[in-house]
Amino acid sequence: GENVEQHPSTLSVQEGDSAVIKCTYSDSASNYFPWYKQELGKGPQLIIDIRSNVGEKKDQRIAVTLNKTAKHFSLHITETQPEDSAVYFCAAARTGGFKTIFGAGTRLFVKA
Amino acid sequence: EAGVAQSPRYKIIEKRQSVAFWCNPISGHATLYWYQQILGQGPKLLIQFQNNGVVDDSQLPKDRFSAERLKGVDSTLKIQPAKLEDSAVYLCASSLGGAYNEQFFGPGTRLTVL
Numbered sequence: 001g002e003n004v005e006q007h008p009s010t011l012s013v014q015e016g017d018s019a020v021i022k023c024t025y026s027d028s029a030s031n032y033f034p035w036y037k038q039e040l041g042k043g044p045q046l047i048i049d050i051r052s053n054v055g056e057k058k059d060q061r062i063a064v065t066l067n068k069t070a071k072h073f074s075l076h077i078t079e080t081q082p083e084d085s086a087v088y089f090c091a092a093a094r095t096g097g098f099k100t101i102f103g104a105g106t107r108l109f110v111k112a
Numbered sequence: 113e114a115g116v117a118q119s120p121r122y123k124i125i126e127k128r129q130s131v132a133f134w135c136n137p138i139s140g141h142a143t144l145y146w147y148q149q150i151l152g153q154g155p156k157l158l159i160q161f162q163n164n165g166v167v168d169d170s171q172l173p174k175d176r177f178s179a180e181r182l183k184g185v186d187s188t189l190k191i192q193p194a195k196l197e198d199s200a201v202y203l204c205a206s207s208l209g210g211a212y213n214e215q216f217f218g219p220g221t222r223l224t225v226l
Contacts, residue, residue, distance in 0.1 A: 004154075032211075034215070041219070042219055042220075043116070043203055043205070043217030043219050044155065044203075045217065046215070049214065089155070096210060096211060097143060097160070097207055097215060099157075100145070100157050100215070101157070102154030102155045102156070104152075104153055104154050105153070105154050
């Protein structure tokens with residue numbers, strides 16, 4: 001079946017450094033790629049998303065890139081802060097949210 | 113704006129028992145999703161509703177899981193009978209519907225099957 005691979009599973013960085021999380025998807029019909037942040041005991045919360053007709057999107061310290069040919073997309077967090085510590089999930093979906101598939105998650109630790 | 117509400121937050125049952133989870137989506141959201149999140153894994157889509165109709169239940173174990181969305185608003189997910197491997201967090205999400213819509217997640221129900 002279709003899947004989304006996410007790497008690394010754990011990432012530890014020093015406060016102020018950058019963090020990069022990478023995902024690969026297999027469903028060629030996917031055209032919407034959201035990223036979620038999940039804190040302990042809470043549901044995932046959308047932090048940024050990108051559509052297949054865009055190669056890059058930035059929102060303050062967070063940016064996402066998409067290479068549709070290679071079926072790769074990445075999350076970049078700059079100037080990391082301790083409050084960025086959480087589990088991050090990438091996902092791939094078709095129009096209307098159909099066939100939404102999540103990656104396995106990356107646990108990010110930001111050390112003060 | 114009120115978020116997605118779920119209840120109960122926690123449930124402990126023994127295997128072969130039945131359990132039901134309830135979800136109230138954000139008002140006006142046409143699309144409702146149920147996900148299963150096993151510890152250390154990403155959410156796995158179980159079923160997706162558009163208003164009160166099912167649009168995708170391909171990953172729902174239909175021999176033991178069932179879900180309904182009455183009047184296109186609230187939804188319930190039931191497991192009967194439960195197995196040990198059903199221990200997970202069950203997340204409900206909703207979205208406006210249409211293309212590329214953000215999914216808003218509830219806090220989830222943590223199920224432990226003993």
